[in-house]
Amino acid sequence: MTVRVNGKVVTPGGVIWQGCVEVRGDRISAVAEYPSVRDGHWIVPGFVDIHSHGGGGHTFTTGDADQARAAAAFHLRHGTTSLLASLVSSPLELMRSATAAFAPLVRDGVLGGIHFEGPYLSAARCGAQNPEFLRDPSADELTELIKIGDGAVRMVTLAPERAGALEAVELLTRHGVVAAVGHTDGTYDQTRAAVAAGATVGTHLFNGMRPVHHRDPGPVVALLGAPNVICELVADGVHLHEGTLTFATSTAGPERCALVTDAMAAAGMPDGEYELGGQAVTVSDGVARLSRDGAIAGSTLTMDAALRRTVAAGVSVPDAVRMASTTPALAVGLGDEVGTLQTGLRADLVVLDDDLEIVRVMRAGAWVE
Known part of the structure; x- marks a missing residue:
């Protein structure tokens, strides 16, 4: 029919x-x-969200398959027909168990893949990542996780200045896994080196990164200026000012800018107390922050809301749709399907x-x- x-x-x-x-x-x-x-x-x-930690009161960060199904179902009702389950910095044991638990969901199409945001990140720019679990990239760890996932691991975010980072980027690229640059205090040159090694995504551009300075352009300028890098943008009005959102979009173009939610379990839920990666999070007026120091802790965003805010900032509907669907799908190798x-x-x-x-x-x- x-x-x-x-x-x-x-x-x-x-x-x-x-x-x-x-x-x-x-x-x-x-x-x-x-x-x-x-x-x-x-x-x-359908929207494609390549960076989400949960929603609807459910989380991806604990590696629980039932929680993952429920979080994916929540975002589906908001138009996200494909999404990656993003974990936060964690011990290897949790990374192993989450990969094993989520791989069947990827095979069944519930998830588009797994994204490890950490633990190979900068302590100086860790944001809401748990500093207890940060460490240098490990080829042995990554090889094991890729093997367990059997195609389910789609993307890994790391800081290029950490020891072994460039080798990790090359390893990921060889295995068809997207290497992303994020939570970094690296320099312009260190970021460019990661791009040369194969990194193709900038994780929530501007956030968790050394800021731009006219004598020290840092990772933001390096990522925006790299023609093969797709830059994630969190269009919730908290992570980015609308002027920053439109600046990035006009600089890189909608074909290189991907809207993401960076959502946590509190998306679609009332204000209150939540948890992210073992850390207490307080949500007030829809803004999620670590209870201990007020650092932004993901968002309560959905992709339909991100689309509306991007259009309200002055981006055309066709360009905003490209940023919500086409560009993120291409960023993680899903563009031949969705x-x-x-x-x-x-x-x-x-x-x-x-x-x-x-x-x-x-x-x-x-x-x-």
Whole structure:
């Protein structure tokens, strides 16, 4: 049976103002103009979040499969049809057990992969990462985790100035795992060296990084200036000023900027006390901060809200959609399956009203309840 979804269709080539997406089974069978369309809803590809620690009261950071399923289901209702389960800096034992627990979810399509944000990060720029678990990159650890995951490990964030970091980037690249630069006090040259070694993502650009200075440009300028690096942006109004968001977008372009949530379990939940990586987090007015020192501790963001805030900052709807779907999918090697409304790809789409609020979500050809 063919399902036809009508509206203003956002494609890689722009907007089909009177168009439709035809779905057969779990695939997109056609994307075309449809002159009789009278439905003004936006039809956009399902969002792809490559950096999320949880949501809806559930977390990825403990490596619990039931928690992971529930967190993915929460974000699915907000239009995120593909996401990576991001862990925080942890002992190797937890990294092992989480990889083993999440690998079946990746094979089943519940998760798009696993992202290790740490523990190979800078102590000076660790933010809400637990300093107790920070350490230099280990080829033995990474090799073991990649083997356990059997294709499930998609991305690892590390600080390029740590001993062994460049060798780790090269190892990850050889195994088809994305190496990301983040939580770094590294210099411009150290960051450029990581990019030369194979790093292709900047983890939540500006946040957890040495700040820009005109005589010491640091990692931000190195990442923005590297044509093969995709830069994550947390568009929640807390991590980034809207002027910084639009500056990065205009500098690197929407094809190199990926919206991410960096969400924690408190996303979609009331203010209160939560936990992230063994550390107490207080959420007040929707902003998550470490209870001990007030450091930003992830976010309570969802991808639909990130899209709305990006458009409100002045980015066009087609460019913001690229940043929420197409660019992140390409960043982690999922672009041949999801991220665009294109014939043959998985039928993941989001229907939005004129205020860019969720109307309906489809994943793999099925409407989400």
